[in-house]
Amino acid sequence: MFFHWLEKNPFYFAVLISIVISFAGLLEIVPNFAQAARPLTTETPKTVLELAGKNLYVKDNCIACHSQMIRPFKSETDRYGKYSLSGEYAYDRPFLWGSKRTGPDLHRVGNYRTTDWHENHMLNPPAIVPGSIMPAYKHMFTNLADIETAYAEAVTVKNAFFTPYGPEFKKTRAAWEAHRPKVLADAKKIADDMKSEDVKKAVANGQVPEIVAMIAYLNSLK
Amino acid sequence: MQSNAALEYDYTVAKMFTYVTILFGFLGMLVGTILALQLAFPELNYLIGEYGTFSRLRPVHTNTVIFGFTVSGVFATWYYFAQRVLKVSMAESRFLMILGKAHFWVYFIGALIATITLVFGISAGKEYAQYEWWIDIVIVIIWLMWGVSIFGIIGIRREKVLYVSIWYYLACFLGIAMLYLFNNMSIPTYFMTDGLGSINHSVSMYAGTNDALVQWWYGHNAVAFGFTVPIVGMIYYFLPKESGQAIYSYKLSLLSFWGLMFVYLWAGSHHLLWSTVPDWMQTMGSAFSIVLILPSWGSAINMLLTMKGEWNQLAENPLIKFMVIASTFYMLSTIEGPIQAIKSVNAIAHFTDWIPGHVHDGVLGWVVFMTMAALFHMAPRMWKREIYSKKLMGIQFWMQTTAVVLYFTSMWVAGITQGMMWRAVDEYGNLVYSFIDTVTVLHPYYVIRGVSGVLYLTGFILFAYNMYKTITAGRELTEEPQFKTPMA
Amino acid sequence: MNALTIKALGFAALLIIATIWVVMSMDIDLTDRVNAIAMGGAIAIAVITSSVVVKYVNQMKTDTATGELVDENWDGIGERTNELPSGWAYAFLGTFFWSMWYGLIGYPVDQYSQIGEYNEEVIAHKATYEKKYENASPEVLTGMGKSLYFVQCAPCHGNTGDGLSGKAHDLTTRMSKAQVLDVIKNGSNQLGYPMGMMPAGMASGQDAEDIATYIAGGLKGEAPASYAACTSCHGADSKGNSGMSPNLVGYDETLLTHTLQNGKKGIIGGMPSFKTMITPIQEKALTAYIQSIAQ
């Protein structure tokens, strides 16, 4: 019998396992690839400051508690806004849909929360939302965001995946130095709406505290 | 054909992996217990500054229990039983011995460094695939070393027909190799620019919905080929070996194995129900998940039937108890998963605590129980000493069984409640609960889960202690026990 | 039934009853289709698992192991050639049929669209909702506004509406002195009233102080003379000149509509626009509720 023969021939056994398990992947995943990768025409890639915030979202692993996927149910669109569309995620590397909502969905949080609210909230969630079990992220007010890496990411996705960043995004250090003031200007816009004097001072000195990048990212989620 | 007795099996590598299985098991579950308590008492987020928040620690927990505890348990058992069912000793090949030891050290040091990177927030973001690109490379090397070691020992085997357990371990090796590689494809940004920014950082090769598809094709099957397949392989060796009973049905083994191989991979999209992946793919994920109940249950039923007529063993031998209850929890999680994969049920279950509930039915009741039973079975044979205390094993059994029951009942109630509250509308048709209402209502259940964590962890410490005493102070054995593990 | 069966099914029943009890205590409608199916699923998990396990464990008690052994033997482990358990085999076939049904009839893979289903649900809801509450009474509106407020507004304005000690607008009174002074000094142009913008510097110095005190005090008593500069736009009664400019006395529907549509940024902070989230009837309801908490 075939299987008995197979059980004596480890090589063919392994080959058969490999075939059987790659089958579904090929059939399910491959046909979807071209289609799902298309961005919506209204979608622009994130700014460097927002990308730095995205990287903090990954570093501090907000995905542990927050989803970014509004399912097409009335109960969700009432709470969070329009259901999510595939094309909205076309520039997200990695995708940040999450799989657990210990806290609320954040895919459109930029629509219904503001800079000052986030500032208060990230500093001490239960003071804003009584009963909140979200940890405070005080360290974001003192740690500095890594905007250079965010710039490197923008250049990488531009060159590798044709993400539409402008011609000024080049891989050289000089190009980065030239772009830096733009990031600081974006940071200043956020800091202006904040209360913390330390943050304002840091930004005035050409530094970007993590919280500024984080809020820029949260505001960009719309 | 040579008789068993004539062969001196070499357990050096199996022993080394046994130690780290226990070490990582303890660390991973300690962090798990802290996580559980943090959700009940958020002040516990601030014990070690930014490094101790729930969000930073969660991947430390998941990765330590998966790539630390479970995977080293798989390695430990492999290096133990493969020699025996293939009738060949590692000592017969210098190459295999050196490779085995190297495999261990690269693995152990790699795992320690990898854990530290997570504490520092060096993460690629995808669940169960957080390790950054250069750690991925180390992991691939570790996995390949195992592969060479597997095919090496199979190559020089004396028993020509591969036993069922070997099928499952082979599938584990191949499945993870393929999935891990594809899902972790990423580009380091440092090298794509003139050395700008951090050398650790990389971007995924896939974006958005595509990334999600690849991730859950991986994530689901990492569970399949990490938490299920090798553990089934384990029970197929250790239960008949401990009980002295023959496997109930070859046909059932065969159909369950190939059924599992075929169906498992289709089901990955049940993690993406109601998301932006195409409708047809979601439906396939749901449909195949239901079919999956039977190949999963096939193995469990085969094990239960193997124990037919052996009620006395179940009552007398705590190791048999561990394995029978492991099968039971395996059945529970492999019907719970499929039912959660039905679209309408998933509309409630997804994103809620019912999912971690399902997860821990599987991992605590099945993976950890089975792994501990395997190590208990191996210890007297590897160290030639009797198990230190049967009584302790009994206490541990009841503590941990109670803990699993508390974990899953609390998360079950919590999840269903939360899922339904998110949807609830008032008499006018508008949402009735603010989000925070759905958080505060869970407090009592989070407390119960915290208690369950403490209980389970204590049970695991008893296990570690019992193993330690067995290795160092168990009564010495003159002869290797054939079936039932001797215990004082 | 033996003791084991009773224990196992008892536990399953307990679990289900506890779940249903907790869920019901949160006022949840279990007849809702999705809720009912989820609950049914939960019951199936508990009942099927415990009965099947009990069945096999009972076999351990009573049956004996039979069946021929295969030729091989691995490290002392034998294997029997028994047939498949028939219950298992039929159930396997059954799931195949179920999955065919699921993919061809339940959610036909070539037709079903989750967005389509959503649209139908929402359109149907809208039609009945708008008709039913078109001319709702103030009591009904206040009741409706309450849950809306707690879901959407309380995270900023607080459960009592006090604005969390200055972190957002205090809705229990109209405006604070500081807020009024800020508007007088800097003007304002964001709410989208027909009158357009309010110019900066309509008053200054002591005049501004007096005006601000007067408005923050709820426009009670004698108005300062300089306040006349304001009534030209805000109306003799300060109620906004029939919706041309903001009502300075209390919260009316016009003010809420303009705020929710456009958002607002002031000295306290920013309030986002709720343009896409709140329907006109809900705006009315929120107005009614806020009026009910404002003194």
Ligand code: HEM
């Ligand atoms: C027939 C077998 C199984 C099926 C069909 C299945 C199905 C599912 C489903 C539908 C989810 C929830 C996805 C979501 O809504 O977020 C899930 C999550 C999960 N299951 Fe299973 N399950 C099975 C067996 C198991 C077993 C035996 C284990 C572990 C031993 C396990 C571990 C997990 C894990 C870790 C997750 C969480 C994934 C995440 O991070 O979101 N599953 N499973």
Ligand code: HEM
């Ligand atoms: C003392 C025992 C344990 C406790 C108290 C515990 C607790 C926890 C907690 C609190 C979470 C987070 C759930 C959430 O985000 O809401 C979690 C997640 C997880 N744990 Fe454990 N855990 C334990 C043992 C284990 C073991 C032994 C394994 C695997 C072998 C494991 C695998 C996982 C996985 C895969 C997740 C992620 C689930 C998901 O994303 O849905 N845990 N655990």
Ligand SMILES: [Ca+2]
């Ligand atoms: Ca998860």
Ligand SMILES: [Ca+2]
């Ligand atoms: Ca990785």
Ligand SMILES: [Cu+2]
């Ligand atoms: Cu899965």
